[in-house]
Amino acid sequence: MSTHPDKGLTTSHENLFTFHLLDSITIPTFAINTQHEITHWNKALEKATGFLAVDMIGTKKQWKPFYPNPRPTLSDLIIEGAKDESVERFYTNKYHRSNVLDNAFEAEDFFPTIGSGEWLLFSAAPILNANHDIIGAVETLINISEQKHSEKRLFDNQQKYRELSTLDDLTQLYNARHFFSEFNSEVSRCDRYRQVLSICMLDLDDFKQVNDTYGHQFGNTVLTGFADIIKENIRHVDVAFRYGGEEFVILFPFVISNKAAIAVKKIRAQQAQKNFVTDEGKTVNITVSAGVATYLTKEGANSFIKRADKAMYQAKENGKNQVVIAK
Numbered sequence: 001m002s003t004h005p006d007k008g009l010t011t012s013h014e015n016l017f018t019f020h021l022l023d024s025i026t027i028p029t030f031a032i033n034t035q036h037e038i039t040h041w042n043k044a045l046e047k048a049t050g051f052l053a054v055d056m057i058g059t060k061k062q063w064k065p066f067y068p069n070p071r072p073t074l075s076d077l078i079i080e081g082a083k084d085e086s087v088e089r090f091y092t093n094k095y096h097r098s099n100v101l102d103n104a105f106e107a108e109d110f111f112p113t114i115g116s117g118e119w120l121l122f123s124a125a126p127i128l129n130a131n132h133d134i135i136g137a138v139e140t141l142i143n144i145s146e147q148k149h150s151e152k153r154l155f156d157n158q159q160k161y162r163e164l165s166t167l168d169d170l171t172q173l174y175n176a177r178h179f180f181s182e183f184n185s186e187v188s189r190c191d192r193y194r195q196v197l198s199i200c201m202l203d204l205d206d207f208k209q210v211n212d213t214y215g216h217q218f219g220n221t222v223l224t225g226f227a228d229i230i231k232e233n234i235r236h237v238d239v240a241f242r243y244g245g246e247e248f249v250i251l252f253p254f255v256i257s258n259k260a261a262i263a264v265k266k267i268r269a270q271q272a273q274k275n276f277v278t279d280e281g282k283t284v285n286i287t288v289s290a291g292v293a294t295y296l297t298k299e300g301a302n303s304f305i306k307r308a309d310k311a312m313y314q315a316k317e318n319g320k321n322q323v324v325i326a327k
């Protein structure tokens, strides 16, 4: 037996070995016994928390560097035979079971009082004797603030990218958000310079049934195939958008509706003839209905799009697979 010089604790050779072993590890670590008393508090933990081993070993103050009031740490819960419910109570939505060790838990949290506020990842595991009885628990702490900040930066950048993004992922046509900003500025240009502008709303026919019968993935293939037909049949000054699920819009600057309808009729005809082949090898044709309108000076964006929409619904009511020009 040896005696730890600082605390006068009697320790076996193995305990002393563990004591020095933990001190050689650069990850902040402490251990407690079944009475919840701290038995080990390594140098890395002293450095991370500012709390010295000499003041901590032999006490039950493992909570002190982290929380304003006494409460169980993860290792205390392990000693109590941690069950998910008890860990959940103290680490609500912040913990998970370790995928390395049985009966070990990990939790992460933000600690405003440590430094200028730090994110820590705790891992706690039981220490078992030869009979598999719990004789203590060991807990490590890792500062994950840098990782958290990087995750946040990445998330913010992705968010910004999404906001700035103007393309629809599936069809690579412009998306609805981009449509509204483009549409409004095109309409104001028409008002200011008395330019001609036509719009076409297109809606695939019975698309719900297509999805329901052949599956969502097949539906997506139809959407991309249709988008390709649109791209092939418009001029470079025309702009096509995916407006909603199976709804598309095309803006035709400088042309009246009759002229725009020529392109739209070609799109309709090609779509009606296109064979989409299912996984089972079945050939399916999916038609499209469309409404075309030309801007009436000063009518405003709302009225303009409503007229095109109404024409499209007229095409549906007339039996689908056709193009209607708004009055």
Ligand SMILES: Nc1nc2c(ncn2[C@@H]2O[C@H](COP(=O)(O)OP(=O)(O)OP(=O)(O)O)[C@@H](O)[C@H]2O)c(=O)[nH]1
Pocket: 170, 203, 204, 205, 206, 207, 208, 209, 211, 215, 216, 217, 218, 219, 220, 223, 244, 245, 246, 316
């Ligand atoms: N596969 C796929 N389906 C989508 C997507 N977005 C929307 N949809 C589906 O498109 C279908 C649209 O159905 P409805 O608005 O009822 O229109 P419809 O069945 O074509 O009826 P009509 O317009 O009268 O011909 C719904 O089943 C949506 O789930 C998508 O990105 N992919």
